[in-house]
Each structure stands twice: as C-alpha cells, then as structure tokens.
Amino acid sequence: MQTRKLMAGVLVAGLLAAACGSGDEDAGGGGGGDGDAVTLVVESWRADDKAVWEDTIIPAFEESHEGIELEFQPTAPTEYNAALENRLDGGEAGDIIACRPFDISLELFEAGHLEAVDDLEGMDAFDDVARSGWVTDDGATTYCVPMASVIHGFYYNKDVFDELGLEPPTTTEDLHTVLDAIAADGAATPIAQGTVDQWDIAEVDYTGIGPNYWKGEEGRQALIDGSAQFTDPEYVAPFEELATWGQYMPDGYEALSYDDAKVLFTNGDGAIFPGGSWEITGFERDAGFELGVFAPPLPTDGDPCYISDHVDIGMGMNADTEHADEARTFLEWVASEEFAQLYSNELPGFFSLREGAVEVDNALADDFVSWRDDCESTIRLPAQKLNRGDPAMWDELYAVSSEVVNGTLTPADAAQRLQEGLDSWYTPSE
Amino acid sequence: MSDPSVRLAPAFAASSPRRRRLRSPGARALLFCAPALVIYSTFMVWPLLQSLRFALLDDAGDWVGLDNFDKLFGDPLWSERFWRALRQNMQFFLFHCLVQNPVGLTLAALLTVQRLRGANVYRTLIFVPTTLSVVIVGFAWRLILSPLWGIVHTPLLGRTSTALPTLSLISVWQWIGIPMIFFYATLISIPKELIDASRVDGASAWRTFWRVSFPLVLPMFGVITIVTYIANMNAFDLVFTVQGVQAGPAYSTDLLGTLFYRSAYGSVQGGGDRAMGATVASATFAVILVGLLLFFLVWRRRVRTYQL
Numbered sequence: 239m240q241t242r243k244l245m246a247g248v249l250v251a252g253l254l255a256a257a258c259g260s261g262d263e264d265a266g267g268g269g270g271g272d273g274d275a276v277t278l279v280v281e282s283w284r285a286d287d288k289a290v291w292e293d294t295i296i297p298a299f300e301e302s303h304e305g306i307e308l309e310f311q312p313t314a315p316t317e318y319n320a321a322l323e324n325r326l327d328g329g330e331a332g333d334i335i336a337c338r339p340f341d342i343s344l345e346l347f348e349a350g351h352l353e354a355v356d357d358l359e360g361m362d363a364f365d366d367v368a369r370s371g372w373v374t375d376d377g378a379t380t381y382c383v384p385m386a387s388v389i390h391g392f393y394y395n396k397d398v399f400d401e402l403g404l405e406p407p408t409t410t411e412d413l414h415t416v417l418d419a420i421a422a423d424g425a426a427t428p429i430a431q432g433t434v435d436q437w438d439i440a441e442v443d444y445t446g447i448g449p450n451y452w453k454g455e456e457g458r459q460a461l462i463d464g465s466a467q468f469t470d471p472e473y474v475a476p477f478e479e480l481a482t483w484g485q486y487m488p489d490g491y492e493a494l495s496y497d498d499a500k501v502l503f504t505n506g507d508g509a510i511f512p513g514g515s516w517e518i519t520g521f522e523r524d525a526g527f528e529l530g531v532f533a534p535p536l537p538t539d540g541d542p543c544y545i546s547d548h549v550d551i552g553m554g555m556n557a558d559t560e561h562a563d564e565a566r567t568f569l570e571w572v573a574s575e576e577f578a579q580l581y582s583n584e585l586p587g588f589f590s591l592r593e594g595a596v597e598v599d600n601a602l603a604d605d606f607v608s609w610r611d612d613c614e615s616t617i618r619l620p621a622q623k624l625n626r627g628d629p630a631m632w633d634e635l636y637a638v639s640s641e642v643v644n645g646t647l648t649p650a651d652a653a654q655r656l657q658e659g660l661d662s663w664y665t666p667s668e
Numbered sequence: 669m670s671d672p673s674v675r676l677a678p679a680f681a682a683s684s685p686r687r688r689r690l691r692s693p694g695a696r697a698l699l700f701c702a703p704a705l706v707i708y709s710t711f712m713v714w715p716l717l718q719s720l721r722f723a724l725l726d727d728a729g730d731w732v733g734l735d736n737f738d739k740l741f742g743d744p745l746w747s748e749r750f751w752r753a754l755r756q757n758m759q760f761f762l763f764h765c766l767v768q769n770p771v772g773l774t775l776a777a778l779l780t781v782q783r784l785r786g787a788n789v790y791r792t793l794i795f796v797p798t799t800l801s802v803v804i805v806g807f808a809w810r811l812i813l814s815p816l817w818g819i820v821h822t823p824l825l826g827r828t829s830t831a832l833p834t835l836s837l838i839s840v841w842q843w844i845g846i847p848m849i850f851f852y853a854t855l856i857s858i859p860k861e862l863i864d865a866s867r868v869d870g871a872s873a874w875r876t877f878w879r880v881s882f883p884l885v886l887p888m889f890g891v892i893t894i895v896t897y898i899a900n901m902n903a904f905d906l907v908f909t910v911q912g913v914q915a916g917p918a919y920s921t922d923l924l925g926t927l928f929y930r931s932a933y934g935s936v937q938g939g940g941d942r943a944m945g946a947t948v949a950s951a952t953f954a955v956i957l958v959g960l961l962l963f964f965l966v967w968r969r970r971v972r973t974y975q976l
Binding site: 432433434435436488489490491492493494498502628629630632633636637640641644646647662 | 745813814815816821822823824825826827828911912914916917918919935
C-alpha cells in the first residue's frame with residue numbers, strides 16, 4: 239500500500255534534486271592559491287581511492303612540482319555524472335576532471351567543458367585503444383589523458399586444480415576438459431556464477447571471451463562500420479560457448495547474483511570465477527586459498543589471443559579553469575611513466591594505459607597485465623557508439639546473454655535480436 | 669444570563685473584525701485545513717500536474733504536444749515495452765486479488781473464532797511484515813529463495829515462468845495484514861444478535877458465515893481491491909529490490925513502475941529520457957484513473973450494502 243506514494247515521492251525527489259542541484263556548494267571554483275602556490279581541485283567518482291591519492295599520489299606530485307598543490311574531491315559514483323555536469327554548468331567545478339569513458343565525457347567535451355589534450359607531452363605513449371574512451375568520433379581529438387583500464391579474466395582456486403591435477407586451460411577444449419573433470423569430482427562447482435544480475439554475463443563472459451572469436455578491435459570496428467553483423471559466426475560463436483556454461487554453474491544459477499557467486503568462490507566452493515582485475519583486492523582479502531588467473535581461452539590452439547582491456551578512467555581539464563598552465567603540468571605528469579608505476583601499484587587491478595612495461599608488484603595484477611605482452615587489447619564490444627540509441631546495446635546484451643546461458647534463447651536468436659535492435663536506430667558511420 | 673461567552677462577544681467584535689470573520693464555520697474550516705492543503709498541493713498536486721506537463725515536452729523542454737504519447741503507443745519498441753509492463757502489472761494485481769482476499773478473509777474469520785487462544789498474538793504476527801521496509805522484505809526473501817543458501821533449490825526468481833508469481837506472493841505475504849485487519853474489523857462489527865438468530869434458526873456455522881457474515885463483508889472486498897489496484901499499479905520497490913532495474917529475467921517482472929524508472933533515469937548504463945519517463949508516468953496515471961472509474965461505475969452499483 240505504501241507504493242501508492244511512490245510516484246509522488248519520485249516526483250518530489252526529482253523536484254528537490256533539481257532545486258538543490260543548482261545551488262550545489264563546491265569549494266572548487268578554480269581554487270585560489272595560498273601564497274604563491276596554486277591549488278588544483280581534482281574531481282573524481284573514485285571515493286574509494288581518496289586515501290591513496292592523499293597519502294601517496296598527491297605527495298609524490300607536490301614533491302616534484304613546487305608551487306602547485308592538489309586537492310582530491312571525490313563525489314559518490316552514482317551522483318558523479320549529474321553533480322559534475324551541474325557544477326560545470328554553474329562554473330563551480332574543479333580544475334581537473336576525472337573522465338568516465340565514452341559518451342558521458344564526449345558530451346562534456348562537445349558542450350565545451352573539457353579541453354583537448356592531444357598536444358600534451360607524453361600523449362604519444364597512448365595508442366588508439368587506450369584513447370578510445372576519450373576521443374571524438376572522427377578520432378582527431380583526445381580530450382582526456384587515459385589513466386587506467388581493467389582486464390577481464392578467470393580466477394581459479396589453485397587448491398582445487400592441484401588436487402585434481404589440472405592445469406589452467408589455454409583453449410576452449412582445455413576449458414571443457416577442466417570443467418568436466420571438476421564436475422565429475424563433485425567437490426566444487428566448476429563455474430561460480432549466476433545469471434540473475436545479467437551484467438556479469440554480458441560484460442564479463444560475452445565481451446570477455448568474445449574478442450578471441452571476433453579478433454578484438456577488428457571485429458569491434460567491423461560492427462561499427464557496418465561491414466559485419468552480429469549474426470556473423472564470430473559473434474554467434476561466443477554465445478554458443480556460453481550456452482554450455484549453465485550446466486557447470488551451481489544449481490539454481492538462474493537466481494544467483496554476482497555477489498552470491500563471489501561468496502561461493504571465496505568460500506572455496508567454486509573452482510573458477512569469471513571476473514576481472516577489479517576483484518583482486520577483495521579476493522585476496524576474502525579467499526582462504528591460493529588464487530590463480532588465466533586468460534580467456536582460445537577457440538583453436540595457436541590462434542592469436544585478444545583480451546578485454548577495458549578503458550575505465552581518464553583525467554581531463556576543466557575548460558574554464560583559471561590555472562590552465564598548472565592543470566596542463568599536472569596532466570602531463572598523469573601521462574608520465576612515474577604516475578603509471580605509482581597508480582598501478584597503489585591500486586592493483588587498475589592498469590595504466592601507457593605503452594611500455596609497467597612493473598606491478600602484486601602477483602595477480604602482474605599476471606593480468608602480462609597478457610598484454612602476447613595478446614592484443616580491445617574494449618567491451620558495445621561501449622563505443624553502439625550504445626547510443628534505443629534499444630541501448632548494453633541493455634539488449636544483458637538480457638540476451640543471460641537468456642542464452644539460461645537456455646531460454648538460442649545463440650542464433652540472440653545474435654538476431656542484437657542485430658535487429660541495432661538496425662532499428664544505427665547507421666554505420668563509414 | 670451570566671454565560672461568559674455572551675458577555676465577551678461584543679468585545680471581540682469590537683477589537684478585531686478579522687476575528688469575527690473567523691467565527692464563521694466555513695472560514696474556520698479553511699483555516700484548519702490550510703496547512704494540510706498547502707503541503708498537499710505543493711508536494712502532491714503540483715508535482716503531478718508538472719509531471720503531466722513534462723509528458724508534453726521533449727527532453728530539452730520544448731513543447732511537442734502529444735508526440736511522446738505517439739511514440740509510446742506507436743513506436744513498436746515502446747509500445748511492446750508498455751503493453752508488456754501493463755500486462756504483467758495486471759497479472760501482478762490478479763495474483764494479489766486471488767490470493768490476498770480469500771486468505772485475508774480466512775485469517776480474519778479464524779481470528780474471530782470465540783475460543784481461539786492467543787488471537788492477539790496471531791493478529792500482531794500476521795501484521796508485522798506490513799510494517800517492514802520493502803528493502804528488508806526483498807532482501808530476506810532473496811535469501812530464503814536463494815538456491816544456494818535458501819530453502820528451495822528451484823530458482824523461482826530466476827525463471828521467466830515463476831519470477832512474477834513469486835514476486836506477487838512475496839508482496840501478498842508482506843501486505844496480507846491490511847486486508848486481514850479490514851475484514852476483521854468488519855466481522856467483529858457484525859451484531860451478535862444476527863449470528864445468534866441464525867444459529868437459533870438452526871443454521872450451521874458454515875452456513876451462518878456464508879449467508880449472514882459474508883454478504884455484510886462483501887463491500888469491503890471492493891475497498892480492498894481498489895486500494896490494492898492503486899498500490900499494485902504503482903508498484904516498483906519490490907521488483908527493484910529483488911530483481912534490479914532490468915526487471916529480469918528477460919523483463920518478465922517488468923511493471924509500469926520499473927518501466928517508468930528505466931525510461932526516466934536510464935538502465936544500468938545510463939540513457940534516461942525525462943520526457944518519456946513523464947509520458948510513462950502519465951499513462952500509468954491514466955490506467956489507474958480508468959480502473960477507479962470502472963470500479964465506481966460497476967462495483968459500486970452492483971454490490972448491496974446493508975444498514976445494520
């Protein structure tokens with residue numbers, strides 16, 4: 239009965255948010271320096287990283303850059319996009335802006351809130367994939383310095399593998415041998431995952447194993463320029479692989495969430511957890527066994543390998559900042575190797591997008607990042623351009639991927655539905 | 669006469685004409701209603717009208733007339749979403765009606781049994797879930813129904829065929845106290861003489877219930893049904909808590925409320941459109957309004973009420 243008030247409640251909340259939004263107080267405003275020092279305010283949604291910034295990153299920067307001080311001012315992730323936009327519109331935003339990848343930052347750039355950063359020193363260390371999250375559609379202008387990405391992969395329980403004498407698989411065939419062996423043994427669930435949350439099936443599973451089939455960037459660009467269709471075999475094949483995974487998941491996996499699966503795995507009841515590098519810190523804390531990771535398996539032995547190395551966070555500068563020179567200095571530092579080392583090690587699992595080897599102390603993070611040496615990097619398939627219309631590709635992919643694993647949709651029909659959804663609004667750009 | 673009010677009256681009148689005006693019952697009623705009226709208008713009526721107005725604007729705030737409604741009902745993508753949500757919402761409502769009215773009435777009838785020990789305890793226990801937050805209820809049931817740590821190993825919430833009925837039953841479980849209390853209040857208000865007379869005439873308890881008590885309770889069905897209808901058509905929180913914004917699996921638990929949320933605020937990866945959100949909200953409002961009109965036209969005329 240309480241829900242009767244819902245509509246009114248939502249409306250009132252919206253009203254209040256609108257009223258408060260414009261009056262949002264912020265200490266940014268270009269930041270007045272004390273003495274000769276200039277203070278740059280850094281906007282970010284990574285509230286979790288506040289301690290790392292204040293204890294390590296900021297002191298490191300200030301030590302080598304006299305006269306510039308930094309202030310890290312994060313906003314909660316769910317509020318960041320709207321709050322930042324309000325502050326930018328009201329001229330109250332900080333000098334440095336942490337950039338979300340793709341369309342959210344592109345809109346800010348097109349509205350004139352972000353400056354181009356192509357001419358900064360150090361930018362040539364970032365390749366097209368690294369820049370893809372913060373580049374205009376024509377590829378000509380980059381507006382944020384790429385900072386970090388997350389890599390998809392499979393965690394496994396080394397105890398379970400050792401007991402059964404299994405090696406981490408490199409091909410799909412190996413994977414099935416391993417899964418069957420674990421299933422036959424029966425002590426642990428082969429794949430600790432459930433489909434109820436949907437996002438993990440789409441983001442982690444489909445766009446995780448998929449690049450090996452559609453050859454990474456080649457296949458992603460082919461969808462964007464219209465030379466390939468979802469119904470082509472290289473996009474259907476990963477669905478066909480996923481369709482076999484349901485049987486290896488725990489009983490009732492259709493109603494298990496990502497968090498359920500994490501608990502199952504860290505309790506030692508699951509052998510393999512499809513995930514990504516962002517779980518390193520949490521898993522190392524919670525798992526009572528030795529963890530290992532392996533890269534998405536190859537369809538055929540000897541094929542070139544591709545990994546989902548998804549760009550996640552960048553840094554740009556507020557076009558209205560009063561301290562443009564200092565902001566540029568800071569961004570050049572963000573583009574430097576020094577920052578890459580610092581950031582990758584302080585936040586294991588978030589990898590610098592800079593070309594050239596970065597030494598990571600954390601063993602698991604080092605395993606993840608080592609795949610970059612042998613494999614080509616790509617990003618999640620729908621992230622760029624393909625998610626702009628209605629139906630949004632992510633929404634569609636969430637729904638069909640989990641239906642394929644549940645066995646309620648065939649791989650061919652899933653691909654068909656994705657292509658029809660895309661065709662209904664998308665015209666290939668080239 | 670030494671009635672003080674009579675003596676004081678002229679003094680009042682002389683001191684302030686405004687006070688005299690306030691002595692008229694209409695003005696005083698208005699005065700006492702004003703705070704509630706102001707709050708209600710500001711926080712209920714005005715936002716509702718604004719929401720209806722937003723449905724006639726586009727996302728940028730320019731006037732587009734009925735284009736949004738044309739899109740909602742004409743665009744195959746949107747109309748499929750809307751009709752699916754409406755159909756599932758009706759099923760959600762139907763489950764409520766079919767389960768909560770009979771069960772609520774049965775519980776109420778059992779509570780009125782004369783020699784039932786601990787009736788108050790039962791009444792309180794059955795009513796308790798109603799006072800819980802939906803978030804807690806949703807979380808608790810997700811654990812209870814979890815195939816991993818719960819009591820059933822069938823993924824009731826994970827299959828398209830069972831997810832909506834399961835959610836409906838969770839909702840009924842939570843709100844069953846309300847119909848029970850309504851029915852209970854009606855049942856205990858039935859004069860003892862009627863029951864006694866029926867028993868003296870030789871009717872069984874069963875027959876007495878159906879021929880005497882039930883016709884007197886019947887009007888309450890209408891009230892409960894309409895309140896349930898309004899609540900169900902605005903339902904959102906339970907689906908959101910248990911299944912998330914995508915109302916999975918495969919949108920099988922999508923209701924008008926969750927469709928509204930996704931339209932207005934976007935799904936998991938963003939992409940909301942305030943104008944379409946307001947349009948879905950307005951359509952929901954219309955559905956509720958039509959339901960209410962039908963109720964008043966049909967049910968109210970058909971059902972006999974008895975003056976006791």
